[in-house]
Amino acid sequence: AQSVTQPDIHITVSEGASLELRCNYSYGATPYLFWYVQSPGQGLQLLLKYFSGDTLVQGIKGFEAEFKRSQSSFNLRKPSVHWSDAAEYFCAVVGNTGFQKLVFGTGTRLLVSP
Amino acid sequence: ETGVTQTPRHLVMGMTNKKSLKCEQHLGHNAMYWYKQSAKKPLELMFVYNFKEQTENNSVPSRFSPECPNSSHLFLHLHTLQPEDSALYLCASSPRTGDEAFFGQGTRLTVV
Numbered sequence: 001a002q003s004v005t006q007p008d009i010h011i012t013v014s015e016g017a018s019l020e021l022r023c024n025y026s027y028g029a030t031p032y033l034f035w036y037v038q039s040p041g042q043g044l045q046l047l048l049k050y051f052s053g054d055t056l057v058q059g060i061k062g063f064e065a066e067f068k069r070s071q072s073s074f075n076l077r078k079p080s081v082h083w084s085d086a087a088e089y090f091c092a093v094v095g096n097t098g099f100q101k102l103v104f105g106t107g108t109r110l111l112v113s114p
Numbered sequence: 115e116t117g118v119t120q121t122p123r124h125l126v127m128g129m130t131n132k133k134s135l136k137c138e139q140h141l142g143h144n145a146m147y148w149y150k151q152s153a154k155k156p157l158e159l160m161f162v163y164n165f166k167e168q169t170e171n172n173s174v175p176s177r178f179s180p181e182c183p184n185s186s187h188l189f190l191h192l193h194t195l196q197p198e199d200s201a202l203y204l205c206a207s208s209p210r211t212g213d214e215a216f217f218g219q220g221t222r223l224t225v226v
Binding site: 104 | 116118120147155156157159162170202204206211212214215216217218219220222
């Protein structure tokens, strides 16, 4: 079965600094990969997704993520963080064979300092 | 606005009450989901419906009873809940299982 690991529970970044949130997955083949963001008290919003093709995917709000098969990773990046990016970020994976359901990581809470 | 609407946004209920959560989507999606989000725990998938048929029940206690009368609506009926059931309940839909999911804003449930 597929699984997702987000090793960082909290990350604090200064406004204007770059950001990288880590995500590692476990799955026998190439999965479909997603990053979602959740603001307090809200549902989850899709930032970007990877299905196939170019391993560097662009998302909304200036985010990008790179799929690295050799490292089983799908890290999320942003070159310059804004205070409004403070939220919780979830990586998710779905297998592309058999019964497909989204499996989420435990999330990384991003704090942005002035 | 994702196109998935959940009501109510907040609910406080006693352990002997019966209440229902409602989820509605008009995105033309065929798969709908209930997730539970508790503090310091991963998102837990509770139920999956595909073309109105329940395809997954992740060992959810029977005090949670889902209903999917059509592909646009999903309910979660609640009865005799426990305080540990207090959580954010999220509904989501996708064109089919395995596609990107669109989430509602959730219902914050407090059991007293």
